[in-house]
Amino acid sequence: QVQLLESGPGLVKPSETLSLTCTVSGGSIRSYYWSWIRQPPGKGLEWIGHISNSGSTKYNPSLKSRVTISADTSKNQFSLKLTSVTAADTAVYFCVRELGQQPEFDYWGQGTLVTVSS
Amino acid sequence: DIQMTQSPSSLSASVGDRVTITCRASQRIGSYLNWYQQKPGKAPKVLMFAASSLQSGVPSRFSGSGSGTEFTLTISSLQPEDFATYYCQQSYRTPYTFGQGTKLQIK
Numbered sequence: 001q002v003q004l005l006e007s008g009p010g011l012v013k014p015s016e017t018l019s020l021t022c023t024v025s026g027g028s029i030r031s032y033y034w035s036w037i038r039q040p041p042g043k044g045l046e047w048i049g050h051i052s053n054s055g056s057t058k059y060n061p062s063l064k065s066r067v068t069i070s071a072d073t074s075k076n077q078f079s080l081k082l083t084s085v086t087a088a089d090t091a092v093y094f095c096v097r098e099l100g101q102q103p104e105f106d107y108w109g110q111g112t113l114v115t116v117s118s
Numbered sequence: 119d120i121q122m123t124q125s126p127s128s129l130s131a132s133v134g135d136r137v138t139i140t141c142r143a144s145q146r147i148g149s150y151l152n153w154y155q156q157k158p159g160k161a162p163k164v165l166m167f168a169a170s171s172l173q174s175g176v177p178s179r180f181s182g183s184g185s186g187t188e189f190t191l192t193i194s195s196l197q198p199e200d201f202a203t204y205y206c207q208q209s210y211r212t213p214y215t216f217g218q219g220t221k222l223q224i225k
Contacts, residue, residue: 035214044205044216044217044218044219045162045205045207045216045219046216047212047213047214047215047216050212058212059213060212060213061119061213062213094161099167100167100209102150102168102209102210103209103214104152104164104167104168104173104207104209105152105154105162105164105207106164106173108161108162108163109161110160110161111161
């Protein structure tokens with residue numbers, strides 16, 4: 001059974017960098033694509049971007065200039081960095097596995113709330 | 119970006135009712151449409167993929183249809199555990215995008 005677990009600070013100051021890590025168990029990140037998706041409190045879901053099994057990345061253009069997704073295959077982890085955060089970046093952040101060429105998101109982490117506040 | 123619009127945004131129904139949620143895409147997306155169920159404080163769970171394929175383990179009272187720009191999710195006989203928020207998501211092109219959600223509440 002694949003399991004994903006997000007970790008990182010729950011509070012980030014405005015203008016600083018949000019950093020989260022997703023640890024994957026029950027499967028290798030060398031297989032599949034891996035995404036980050038976020039959900040502001042009480043709102044809908046936004047795809048942030050993904051990293052492929054070969055390490056290539058694609059980002060949502062709405063965030064592209066501020067986002068970096070990377071992977072550490074030795075630890076079976078992938079990470080998200082979001083720079084210059086504002087209150088609008090306050091959200092629950094999910095790490096997610098993509099399945100298929102036109103993918104569904106089939107395995108999700110539990111999500112971690114990141115609040116941007118001074 | 120491909121915009122996904124769900125209707126209704128909220129829906130009140132009773133146990134045993136048949137309900138249908140509609141999702142419209144701003145451009146043709148073939149059958150590259152997935153449906154998710156989300157309960158409060160939990161991660162979304164995939165119900166349907168490729169518009170009409172039932173995810174393993176999902177009850178058969180859930181069904182999906184559509185192609186192109188218009189899609190539906192139907193629950194044939196609502197059960198108490200089905201009261202949740204439902205999202206559609208297009209997987210035709212990045213950035214992958216979601217509908218705004220349909221909150222299904224008990225009448």
